[in-house]
Each structure stands twice: as C-alpha cells, then as structure tokens.
Amino acid sequence: MEMLKAVYTNEIFKISKKKKITAALIFSALSVIVLAIVVYSLNNFTGIRVTGSSEFSIMVLTILSYSIFPLFTTFICIDMFAGEFADHTIKFTLTGPASRIKVFLGKIFTVATFIIGNLVFVMVLSVVASLFINKNIPNLFKIIISYIMAFMPIFIFSLVVILISNITKGTTSAFMLSIFIFLTFNGLGFAFPQIKSFLFTSTFDWYRLILGNYINFSKIIRIFLILLGYGIMLIAAGYYLFEKKDI
Amino acid sequence: MRFSKKTATICAFVLGATILATSAFADTMLGSGYYSLKNSIKTTMTKLTSEVDNFSVDATLSLKIDGKVFSESTSNTKFDIKNKAKESIDKDFKKGEVRENYWYSDENQNIYKNFEDDSYDVFEKRKSNNETSRMIENPFEEEQVKDAEKVLDALVGNLQDAIQVEESSGKKMYVGNLSETQIPSAVNAISSFIFKYNILDEWDAKNLDVPHPKSNIYLMEAAGKAIENEDGIIESGIFTASISAQDSKGIEHIYSIEFSIDIKDVNSTVVKAPNLEGQKVTYSKEGYEFDSKYIGKYKNDIVKEEGNSFIKVGERFIEITSVKDGNIKGKYYEVYNEGYEVDTVRSFDFYSNHDESIGFTIIHYTDDKGEKKRGIIHREYLQNIRVSFNVTIEEDNSGYSYSTNEDGFDNTFIRIFE
Numbered sequence: 001m002e003m004l005k006a007v008y009t010n011e012i013f014k015i016s017k018k019k020k021i022t023a024a025l026i027f028s029a030l031s032v033i034v035l036a037i038v039v040y041s042l043n044n045f046t047g048i049r050v051t052g053s054s055e056f057s058i059m060v061l062t063i064l065s066y067s068i069f070p071l072f073t074t075f076i077c078i079d080m081f082a083g084e085f086a087d088h089t090i091k092f093t094l095t096g097p098a099s100r101i102k103v104f105l106g107k108i109f110t111v112a113t114f115i116i117g118n119l120v121f122v123m124v125l126s127v128v129a130s131l132f133i134n135k136n137i138p139n140l141f142k143i144i145i146s147y148i149m150a151f152m153p154i155f156i157f158s159l160v161v162i163l164i165s166n167i168t169k170g171t172t173s174a175f176m177l178s179i180f181i182f183l184t185f186n187g188l189g190f191a192f193p194q195i196k197s198f199l200f201t202s203t204f205d206w207y208r209l210i211l212g213n214y215i216n217f218s219k220i221i222r223i224f225l226i227l228l229g230y231g232i233m234l235i236a237a238g239y240y241l242f243e244k245k246d247i
Numbered sequence: 248m249r250f251s252k253k254t255a256t257i258c259a260f261v262l263g264a265t266i267l268a269t270s271a272f273a274d275t276m277l278g279s280g281y282y283s284l285k286n287s288i289k290t291t292m293t294k295l296t297s298e299v300d301n302f303s304v305d306a307t308l309s310l311k312i313d314g315k316v317f318s319e320s321t322s323n324t325k326f327d328i329k330n331k332a333k334e335s336i337d338k339d340f341k342k343g344e345v346r347e348n349y350w351y352s353d354e355n356q357n358i359y360k361n362f363e364d365d366s367y368d369v370f371e372k373r374k375s376n377n378e379t380s381r382m383i384e385n386p387f388e389e390e391q392v393k394d395a396e397k398v399l400d401a402l403v404g405n406l407q408d409a410i411q412v413e414e415s416s417g418k419k420m421y422v423g424n425l426s427e428t429q430i431p432s433a434v435n436a437i438s439s440f441i442f443k444y445n446i447l448d449e450w451d452a453k454n455l456d457v458p459h460p461k462s463n464i465y466l467m468e469a470a471g472k473a474i475e476n477e478d479g480i481i482e483s484g485i486f487t488a489s490i491s492a493q494d495s496k497g498i499e500h501i502y503s504i505e506f507s508i509d510i511k512d513v514n515s516t517v518v519k520a521p522n523l524e525g526q527k528v529t530y531s532k533e534g535y536e537f538d539s540k541y542i543g544k545y546k547n548d549i550v551k552e553e554g555n556s557f558i559k560v561g562e563r564f565i566e567i568t569s570v571k572d573g574n575i576k577g578k579y580y581e582v583y584n585e586g587y588e589v590d591t592v593r594s595f596d597f598y599s600n601h602d603e604s605i606g607f608t609i610i611h612y613t614d615d616k617g618e619k620k621r622g623i624i625h626r627e628y629l630q631n632i633r634v635s636f637n638v639t640i641e642e643d644n645s646g647y648s649y650s651t652n653e654d655g656f657d658n659t660f661i662r663i664f665e
Contacts, residue, residue: 047462047492048439050432059432101252142428190401197274198267205404211429214422216408222274229267236259243252 003098007106010093015076015110024072024114028122031068032060036129043133056130057123057143058211061150064122065204069115069150073158074178076114080107081242082165082174091247104242108235111158115151123147146207152227153203157182159234160200166241197222200230280410281403284421284473285396289387291481291510296385300329301516305509312457312502316340327518330354331382334518342455351520358521366527402434419475430466439464442490447502458500460492467491467501483509535573535601536608536626542567545632545660549581560587565634565660573601575608575624579636591615597622609640623649630662 015021039050039059051059084090093103123143130138160181165174185201196202206223209216250258295302304326309319324335332353339346349360357370386392410423443460452459466488473484489503549561561583569576580594597612610622614637622636635651635658 042436043463046440047443047460047464048436049463049465050436050439055428055432055435058428062431139428190397193397193400194275197271202404208404208406208429209408211426212409213424213426214409214411216411218277219274219279219408222270222277225266225270226274229263229265229270231263233260233263233267236256236263240253240256240260243256 004102004106004109007093007098007102008109011080011106011110012113015080015114018076018079020072020075020079021114024068024075024118025121027068027072028064028118029125031064032122032125032129035060035063036126036133040133051130051133056133057126057138058146058207060122060126061146061207062205065150065154069118069154070157070182072118073111073115073154074161074175077111077158077161078165078171078174078178080110080165081162082168082171085165085245085247086169086171088247094247100243101239104239108159108162108238111162112151112155115154115158119147119151119154142211145210149207149210150204152224153200153206156200156227156230156234159231159238163234163238163241166238166245197226200227203227279407280412280421280423281407283412283419284410284423287419287421287473287475287479287481290479291475292385292387294478294480295326295510296328296383299513301325301327301518302513303511303516305511307505307507309505310502311505313500314503317342317455317457325512325516325518326382327516328382330518332518332520333382349521351518353518353520356520358523360521364527366529367521367523369523369528369530371530371532402431404431406431417477421471421473421475423472424470425468427465427467430469435466438466438488439490442502443492458494458498460490460500460502461495462493462497463499464490464492478513480510480513482511483507537567537570537573537575537624539570541570541575541626541632544663544665546663547657547660549583549657551587560584563657563660565632567632573599573608575599575610579612579634599624610634612636627659632660632662633658634660 036056039056043049084093094100098106127138127140127143161174161178164177164181165171168174168177182201185199189196189199189202203223203226206220209220209223302325304324305321306324307319307321309316311317319340320337322335322337324333326333330353332351334351335349337348337350339348347362349362351358355372357372359368359370360366361368387396406425406429409425409429410421413420413422443464447455447457447460449459467490469486469488471484471486473481476482485505485507487503487505489501491499491501493499543566545565545567546562548559549563550557551560552558561581563579563581565577565579567575567577576596576598578594578596581592583589583592593615595612595614597610599608599610601608603609608624610624612620612622614620620637621640622634623638623640625633627633635649636656638649638651640649
C-alpha cells in the first residue's frame, strides 16, 4: 500500500508540472464563461430562457462530456503511458522498487484524480455562474449526483485510451486511434441503436436518468453494471499489455 | 494455492467481459419504454392503414393560458378504408365563438355543409388516375420519416427511459413525464423559440387578445400517456406541455397545450353520405378547369424596347375553338406590324387531353421546326387565360412544377369581346 501511495504521489507530482493541466483548466473555465454569456444574452435579447439555474450546470456537463473532458483525459493518459515509453522516462519508474501492477494502478488513480479534479472545478464554476444567470438557488443535490455519475463513463474512456497507448508505439498514433474509437462508438450508437447497450459512449449522458420525477432504478443498475464490466475488463487487458511491454 | 499473474489477469478480463455482456444483453432485451411505445405507434399505423376496414378518430387540441381555455378544436372523423369514404365533423372554438365544419367524401363525390344556411355543396369527382392508391398512407413507410426517426432517437438519448410501461388485463399503458431539469437545453431553446415566434407571435397574441410571451420563456413540463389495447392498437393518447413566460409587464403566465386522440369503433364504424333530401343543395362538377364559356379569342401585344421607349410590334392571338369535357382545342398565331416582320411567324394548332393530369391542363402542339412540344394553360382572373409554351413538366402525386424556356414571352392573354 505504501508503495502504491508513493507511485501515486510521484505521478500526481509529474502531471501537475504539465502545461496540459493548466490548459485543461483554462479551456474548461472559458467554456463555462462563454456558455454563461450565451445563455444570459439569449434570455436578454430574445426572451428565451435556455436553462434554469440547476439546468445550467447540467447543460455545461452535457457539452463538456463530449468535448473537453474526453479530449484532455486522452492527452493526460497518452502522456502517462505512450509518452513515457516514447521518451524512455518510464525507465526511472519501472526500475524503481515498485512492481509493475503498482505502477499501473498508481497511474490509473492519477488519471481518475485528474478527471475528478476537472469535474469538480467545472461544477463549482458553473454553479457560481448559474447564480448570475438566475436568481434562484440551484438544486445542488441533483447537480452533485450528476457530476459523480458523469465521472464513470469518462473514466472508462480513459481506460480505453490507456489500453490503446499500450498497444501503439507512438503518441500520435495513440491519439488518433483514441479519437477514432470515440467517434466510431458514437457513430455506431447513432446508426444502430439496437446495439447501444454494448457501447460505453451511449452512457455519457446517463445522469439524465436521475433528473426526472420518475427514476428508473433498474436501468441505472444495468448501466452501472455495464460500466463496471467495461472497467474490470479494460483494467485487466491494460495491465496485461503494460506488464508485457518492453522498456 | 496461488494464481500466476497471467491467470489472474485473464480471469479478471473474463469476469469483466461476462458482467458487461450479460448486463448489456439484458438491457437490450428489456429495451426501453420509448422503443416499445414507438413500435406500438408503428403497429397502430400499419393496422389502421392496411388491415382494418373502418375506424373512427376523435381528436382535441386545446390551448390554455393560466388554466383557461382560449382556443380549442375538436374533430371527429370516421374512416371507411374499404369503401374509401370519410366523414368529418370539426369544431373550432376561438375568441368565444364556435365554428363548425362538416365534410364527407367518397369515390364519387365531396359534400360540404354551410352552417350559415344549412345548405350543402356537392362536388362530383372526376375519375382519379391512380385508383390503386390507399386512402391513408402510412407515414412510417416514407424514407424521410425513417431518417427523422433516427435523428429523434439520437436526440432523445437517455430520456428514453423516462417512459414507463404498465400492463394490466391485456392493455398496456405508457406514461411519460419530463420535468424542467430533464428537458435538454437544445430542445428547450428550440421549442421556446418556435413558441414565441411561430405559435403565438406578437400579432397573434394581439389578435386573440391574450398576453404575448415576451421574456423568460422556458418549457416547464411535458407529459404524455397512451393506452394500447389487446389488438396492439393505441386506443387513446394524451399529451400536454406547459411553457412559462412573462408578458411585457413582467407578469408570469403559464401557456399549456393539450392534445388528445381516441381511436375507436375499429371495424364497427359506418360511414354514410348525409341525407340530402329536402335540403338546399348546390351541385357542381369538380376538376374541369375550362368549359364552353372559355371559347373565344384572346390576345396580348408583342412589345419591343427601342431607344428609351416601348414600341408595339405586333400581337399574339389564342383562339379557343372548342371545349368538351374539359378537352380544349384551339390555335395560336402571331401577327406583326408592317416594318417589324420577322423570319418565323409562329402559328400552330393545339389540343389538350383532360385525363392527362389532375391539377392542371397540358396542351400539345407541333412547333415551327416540326417538333412535338407541350405547354400549360390556366385560367387567369375571371375571363383571361395564362399560357406557357415549350415547358418541361415534373409531376408527382402531390403536385407539379414546370419550367419554360421562352424568353420575352408574355404569358397573360386578354379576352377580346367583340
């Protein structure tokens, strides 16, 4: 456990030095501000209230779930795996006392931390912004649950990216392939709705399930299990490849 | 016993894949309320358009402001698919007034009732060209609708599960209720926009004497309920949506729309033409655009621009020599003034076959080069005609369009009274 903690701290320290983190935060903040301005001016000039106070945070979440969150998660994952293998910095980590499984898990925890951090940042910012748009107090409980639920599919996507970065040689190919998978899965869900349940990309807006008056718990459990299945499978496959990969 | 790293990894992978496959499979099998409702609507449409002999539909659409009805229309329509007959009674309530409409149609006639003097108008139908066409088309068989369905599926996304299905004594009930937070922003914005500018714009609101939605417009709630009977036909459906908005004084109003539909008396509906005995009836024949009063001479001027003035260089004439059962015969010729003669002065006979088209009259002629060409003739105002020569016609069931390639040709011909 101590070792895992050490790897984790080390990884967190490494990514915190990266410019991409700053970029992710800047882009997220900008998106929230731009959306707030759009919503505010639409209401002022046309009289159409695009979102109420709690809906603003949900709207931001919906838009960023398909853009900034997966994009920057992809960057971070590729940097941590394909990137380190490509510039051989992985040597320092792997020749250390920690076993490969611990290094692998430490890195995954780091990615999860990044996603959570990004989500929390956007959530707080959007709640603050929504106070300027509407005077009423947003429903914080629903917003928090939604953001927690939104974490899961993005995390699954990061595991897909990690798997890809362990297969490909370079960072560019890993990036291209990840984007390709993301778009293909979304496209498949659109073209063949009957196989939607098998695609993790169709769960990116699953938090909508808890927003209504009628909450379909059995559906929520089914999706949770689907994501859990994906998670176990991807971690196992990712680790298998990571273990076999030569330095 | 200790597992090797490899075995443990493979076991974890298999475990994950199993959880994924079983739950995804179960999810696919269970489907969603949205999909079963969609299938149910499709089955209903297929059955009504091609399987049953007759049925009745009652529909009501009402618009309320703050709970008070300000406009409502109801329609009771009976369909006899087998005999291609249809009868409908509509009532419109607007600004405290009720207006009624009655309408009957079968293969031979259309009957309308005038409620002011209780008289009837009967239009005898001419034989339609496409006898085989069905009385009602199934919209789900059209390509456009199929594509729209896919787009809708994608838009609906995870809202699909907001529809619950309950089953009791062979009937299925679908219930759906969307609250403010659930409605996607795009859907909210688009519907609010349509509502403000298309459904109840400033002019309409003034006209109907209701408050105009000005600001803070948003979709509050949308709810629906549908019941499917033992035969898989949706026998009743109700849908409501409420929009909240502030008027110019900043007072909040709730605008709601309610739509309900009942499909009943399947295979037990009788559609009968109204009894016209002892009633004031006006008979007319439908579909003959031209009759004998159009026999005569029509003309317009051939005009040229010279310097900065118009000069009449000649005249175009159309003579309609006979009209029988909508079939026209006639001739076209041009006369040029002295000093303005041209090389080819056009002059030819034309005729039309009435059955060729339902919507308009096509004329046939042979032009000066000996080529067979087509044209179109229409009535214009009361006594005049409008003619286009050398046209290309595109026609399908719902309409037609044509293009002409005659430059500097004046289409309107004025009746000459001698």
